Amino acid sequence: MDLLDDDELERSAVVANCRMNRERGLLGSNGYDRELGFNPLDVLRKPSGESRPAGWLDLCCGSGKALIEAARIVHDEGMDVEIVGVDLAGLFRRVDPDQDRLRLVEASLGDWRPDRGFDLISCVHGLHYVGDKLALIARAASWLTEDGLFVASLDLHNLKIADASPLGRRIAAALRRAGLEYDRRRRLVSCRGRKAVDLPYRYLGADDRAGPNYTGQPAVDSYYADA
Numbered sequence: 001m002d003l004l005d006d007d008e009l010e011r012s013a014v015v016a017n018c019r020m021n022r023e024r025g026l027l028g029s030n031g032y033d034r035e036l037g038f039n040p041l042d043v044l045r046k047p048s049g050e051s052r053p054a055g056w057l058d059l060c061c062g063s064g065k066a067l068i069e070a071a072r073i074v075h076d077e078g079m080d081v082e083i084v085g086v087d088l089a090g091l092f093r094r095v096d097p098d099q100d101r102l103r104l105v106e107a108s109l110g111d112w113r114p115d116r117g118f119d120l121i122s123c124v125h126g127l128h129y130v131g132d133k134l135a136l137i138a139r140a141a142s143w144l145t146e147d148g149l150f151v152a153s154l155d156l157h158n159l160k161i162a163d164a165s166p167l168g169r170r171i172a173a174a175l176r177r178a179g180l181e182y183d184r185r186r187r188l189v190s191c192r193g194r195k196a197v198d199l200p201y202r203y204l205g206a207d208d209r210a211g212p213n214y215t216g217q218p219a220v221d222s223y224y225a226d227a
């Protein structure tokens with residue numbers, strides 16, 4: 001089977017798909033709170049006296065709409081929060097000049113890395129398009145603060161072992177052993193607190209012909225072999 005490397009995948013029509021939803025807001029029926037099950041800003045309200053600003057990193061942030069709305073609230077309420085969004089496509093909405101606590105970065109998460117730890121790391125419907133999903137989950141867990149929270153949408157059907165059998169159950173068990181959780185009903189993987197995650201799988205490449213996953217949009221299957 002011909003699998004794609006990261007460069008090929010990032011040029012694929014499935015990843016560049018202009019019909020995918022890059023416009024979720026912070027709250028409401030098309031909002032991050034609905035997808036994640038909580039309002040991200042609630043996680044970032046730190047007890048006063050904390051010496052450094054709280055940090056929220058959003059992976060695959062799309063247009064940045066949710067982050068821009070959050071930054072406006074952070075500014076209006078005088079919260080001490082830094083927000084960083086990263087997306088491959090760079091199709092960001094305009095950011096007001098007074099939103100100096102918000103940074104939207106055009107980059108591939110295959111090689112981008114942050115320069116601080118984060119109290120919250122989210123990835124809302126982004127992993128569906130990433131090649132090495134397990135590596136990004138592991139990297140995100142290592143970017144958390146000691147008691148930070150990582151939450152990402154993940155369809156286990158998009159994880160395959162080399163003979164094309166689904167890895168779903170095995171991965172869920174391996175994630176649990178590594179200290180992460182997978183909520184099957186909400187299809188969310190999460191990690192509480194910074195962790196060194198070492199999963200026993202070797203990434204082989206991606207298949208952009210996987211077809212729609214539960215989101216209804218064409219997604220990317222990620223292939224692994226036992227390490």
Ligand SMILES: C[S@@+](CC[C@H](N)C(=O)[O-])C[C@H]1O[C@@H](n2cnc3c(N)ncnc32)[C@H](O)[C@@H]1O
Nearest residue numbers: 022023024060061062087088089108109124129
């Ligand atoms: C369905 S959109 C979700 C956007 C946003 N989280 C939302 O819910 O509105 C998925 C996003 O993942 C981004 N993406 C896909 N592969 C990526 C990669 N390797 N690195 C960074 N962003 C990526 C795409 O550019 C796209 O904007």
